[in-house]
Amino acid sequence: MEKAIIIRYSEIHLKGKNRGYFEKLLKNNIKSALRGFDYTFTALHSRYLIENFDERETEAIEGKLAKVAGIHTYSRALVVESSLDNIVEAAKELCRGKKGTFKVATNRADKHFSPPSMEVSRIVGGKLLQAFYNDLKVSVSEPDFTLFADIREDGKTFVYIENIRGLGGMPVGSAGRGMLLISGGIDSPVAGYMMAKRGMKLDAVHYHSFPYTGEAAKEKVVELAKRVGEYNGGMNLYVVPFTAIQEAIHEKCHEEYMITMMRRFMMRIAERLAVRLGDQAIVTGESLGQVASQTIESMTSSNSVVKMPVLRPLVAFDKEDIIKISREIDTFHTSILPYEDCCTVFLPKFPVIRPNLKKVEEMEKALDVDKLIEDAIARIEKYEL
Numbered sequence: 001m002e003k004a005i006i007i008r009y010s011e012i013h014l015k016g017k018n019r020g021y022f023e024k025l026l027k028n029n030i031k032s033a034l035r036g037f038d039y040t041f042t043a044l045h046s047r048y049l050i051e052n053f054d055e056r057e058t059e060a061i062e063g064k065l066a067k068v069a070g071i072h073t074y075s076r077a078l079v080v081e082s083s084l085d086n087i088v089e090a091a092k093e094l095c096r097g098k099k100g101t102f103k104v105a106t107n108r109a110d111k112h113f114s115p116p117s118m119e120v121s122r123i124v125g126g127k128l129l130q131a132f133y134n135d136l137k138v139s140v141s142e143p144d145f146t147l148f149a150d151i152r153e154d155g156k157t158f159v160y161i162e163n164i165r166g167l168g169g170m171p172v173g174s175a176g177r178g179m180l181l182i183s184g185g186i187d188s189p190v191a192g193y194m195m196a197k198r199g200m201k202l203d204a205v206h207y208h209s210f211p212y213t214g215e216a217a218k219e220k221v222v223e224l225a226k227r228v229g230e231y232n233g234g235m236n237l238y239v240v241p242f243t244a245i246q247e248a249i250h251e252k253c254h255e256e257y258m259i260t261m262m263r264r265f266m267m268r269i270a271e272r273l274a275v276r277l278g279d280q281a282i283v284t285g286e287s288l289g290q291v292a293s294q295t296i297e298s299m300t301s302s303n304s305v306v307k308m309p310v311l312r313p314l315v316a317f318d319k320e321d322i323i324k325i326s327r328e329i330d331t332f333h334t335s336i337l338p339y340e341d342c343c344t345v346f347l348p349k350f351p352v353i354r355p356n357l358k359k360v361e362e363m364e365k366a367l368d369v370d371k372l373i374e375d376a377i378a379r380i381e382k383y384e385l
């Protein structure tokens with residue numbers, strides 16, 4: 001009896017002609033997530049099989065799989081030569097120690113196998129009841145768990161209990177490339193995760209206001225980017241010195257326009273970097289109305305300085321729901337560490353809520369926009385995470 005993990009894809013089967021491409025991407029992403037483990041990998045129809053791994057590493061392997069976008073479900077399975085006796089033995093092994101109600105579901109791809117599926121389910125169920133009569137009862141309508149027997153055409157049967165839900169989404173790399181604006185806050189890591197889960201391969205940019213914000217604030221962003229990167233097959237983070245730009249804005253523009261102006265610089269620099277790296281979109285963690293600077297007018301003002309699409313996956317999310325995801329992806333505790341972020345340093349008391357684009361453009365003429373951007377870009381630091 002061999003231990004195995006069965007992996008099922010999510011929406012890939014919908015992709016018709018592109019299927020081969022998606023499958024190959026997912027396969028490569030799984031292999032790179034499992035780098036460092038010993039195992040064998042087999043591609044079957046609509047699923048992958050991980051076998052011959054050190055059993056003590058099962059949880060570690062599952063932990064990696066849990067972060068691979070495009071996996072719909074996976075199961076721990078026992079693989080046996082197809083025979084009724086073997087299936088019963090495997091079923092007993094899997095049910096040992098379990099309590100509650102169950103049912104058996106059999107799928108017989110091998111039509112030469114006898115008896116037929118219903119009969120297999122009935123017999124295996126009966127044997128389980130006999131073996132564990134104190135602990136198990138059958139419930140066909142609402143079982144606590146289902147024991148699956150998947151009788152394959154190749155003479156092997158997979159016996160497994162539950163389908164552990166995978167991340168879902170699409171394989172990273174299947175939906176283009178994006179540049180994530182990542183702050184030290186709660187929202188942008190979640191935004192990055194969501195785009196990665198939809199298949200977008202991300203780079204990240206962070207604007208750093210040294211010495212107003214210190215090394216610890218930067219380390220926090222590095223840590224967040226690393227965590228988002230786990231869903232993205234790794235991620236490169238570009239840290240851009242932002243202080244000179246902030247000081248110039250502070251000196252030349254009205255205080256209440258500070259954030260509006262900063263956002264426009266952030267967007268422009270992000271786009272230049274994106275073009276250089278082959279990214280096709282900008283991603284931010286903005287959510288409509290969450291703070292004074294996240295109005296439709298503010299978004300219009302920052303969109304107007306770039307040609308690339310600006311994706312805001314959280315635009316219609318409540319904070320509560322964003323926090324929920326940030327806990328699930330384990331960025332929340334890092335996000336709430338109390339370090340200054342570049343935007344709080346120069347934060348105006350009364351930021352303009354509905355910036356008027358004409359006025360903004362007029363005010364910006366006081367700044368040497370290109371020079372400020374070039375100077376910042378020349379001093380970028382790159383982190384490969």
Ligand code: ATP
Nearest residue numbers: 181182183185186187188205206207284285286342
């Ligand atoms: P977050 O929780 O992501 O910090 P927020 O609710 O604090 O978001 P803002 O501070 O208004 O919102 O920032 C809006 C978006 O602008 C962020 O989600 C992020 O994408 C981007 N952003 C803000 N500050 C920075 C920064 N220092 N470096 C890179 N991007 C930033």
Ligand code: MG
Nearest residue numbers: 183184185341
């Ligand atoms: Mg923030």
